[in-house]
Amino acid sequence: MIQKPLGTGFGARTTAAEVLAGVDLTGRLAIVTGGYSGIGLAATRALTQAGAHVVVPARRPEAAREAAEVDELDLADLDSVRRFAERFLASGRGIDILIAGAGIMAAPETRVGPGWESHFAVNHLGHFALVNLLWPAIAPGARVVVVSSAGHQLSPIRWDDIHFDRGYDRWLAYAQSKTANALFAVQLDVLGRARARAFSLHPGAILTPLQRHLDTADMVAAGWIDEHGNPADPSFKTPEQGAATQVWAATSPRLDGLGGLYCEDCDIAEPTDSTEMIAGVRDHAVDPAEAERLWALSAELTGINAF
Incomplete structure (x- = not known):
């Protein structure tokens, strides 16, 4: 698939509400992981305002009260992922939009499950398991949108040490x-395109709870905030602007017939x-051979594969 912008007329300052202006999502069901804070909450609000029914899986359901529907899910725990999927499948409903947006960034070294590095486990393997387990409910014509980051530029898949057993670096783990x-x-998109199309994206730089593992000194040194905690980088987006690309990828007719693409600023990157x-x-983030290899490894690690 060719990574070439479409010329959408949107840009870095476009908001999720502007992307969905005039779009009627009545009768559509969306699942948004991470949909209770930051850009996920902004996406949830925009989708809801456009008429969609939004289900927000949350590790702490009490934190997700603004969502249309909340259910318990801990992406670090495959048993929790299975239970959520079983409950949803039992409802008999179809999924029109699935946004995999929950994640952690620059966390201290943490092991989950059978010793998996936490970023790889939560950000990738948990979503891999979730989407595969929910696949029977994915409706024809659905979109699966995975929130990546420009951070991918810092590291390909470390095939010789995926779980950082030989020394931990929190930024490389995130990358x-x-x-x-x-x-993913x-x-x-290769495996499931007969039913649904998949996209990934960089939402932009946004100050949200994703930075919970960074202290003020870290963010001042990076030029993100000043010593008083105020935003210092004019390129940073608001949460509403940060949510725009994911709702665009989930709904835009400009992407009909396309898939497997990495997007940013409401366009193809x-x-x-x-x-x-x-x-x-x-290239390492959109390489078909790398994608196939990662899928095989993920299926082996989780024991889950809908295909």
């Missing part, structure tokens, strides 16, 4: 998981060779 998010969308977390997508 690898974001590459995995993009590759590539292979899901261009290729880049950057290692500095700027615009564009690196």
Whole structure:
């Protein structure tokens, strides 16, 4: 699939509400992981206002009161993922939009499940399991949207040490998981395109609870905020702007017949060779062979594969 912008007329400052202006999602059901805070909450609000019924899985359901419907889900726990999927499948409803947006960033070294590195487990494997378990409910013509990041530019899949058993780096762990998010969308689109299409995206830089593992000094040093905690980087988006690309990828007719693409600023992203977390997508995040290899590994690790 060719990474070439469509010229949508939208941009970095477009909001989710502007993307959905005039769009009627009445009767559509969306699942949004991470839909209770930050850009996920902004996406939930925009989809709901456009008429969609939004289900928000949350590790702490009490934190997701603004959602149309809440159910318990811990992406770090495959048993929790299975229970959520079983409950949803038992409802007999179809899924028109699935946004895989929950995640962690720059967390301290943590092991979950059978010793998996937490970023890879939560950001990728949990969503891999969730989408595969929910696949029987995915409606014809549905969209699966996986929230990646420009952070993918910092690392391909570390095939020789995926779980950082030989030394931990919190930013490389995050970066690898974001590459995995993009590759997941590539292979899901290959396998599932007869029923649904898949996309990944960079939402932009936004100050949200995703930065919970960074202290003020970290963010001042990065130039994100000033010493008083105020935003210092003019390129940062609001949560409503950060949610725009995911709702665009989930609903835009401009993407009909397309899939497996990495998007940003409400358009398809261009290729880049950057290692500095700027615009564009690196080859290692959209490589079909890497995507197929990652799918096989993910299926082996989780014991789950709808295909």
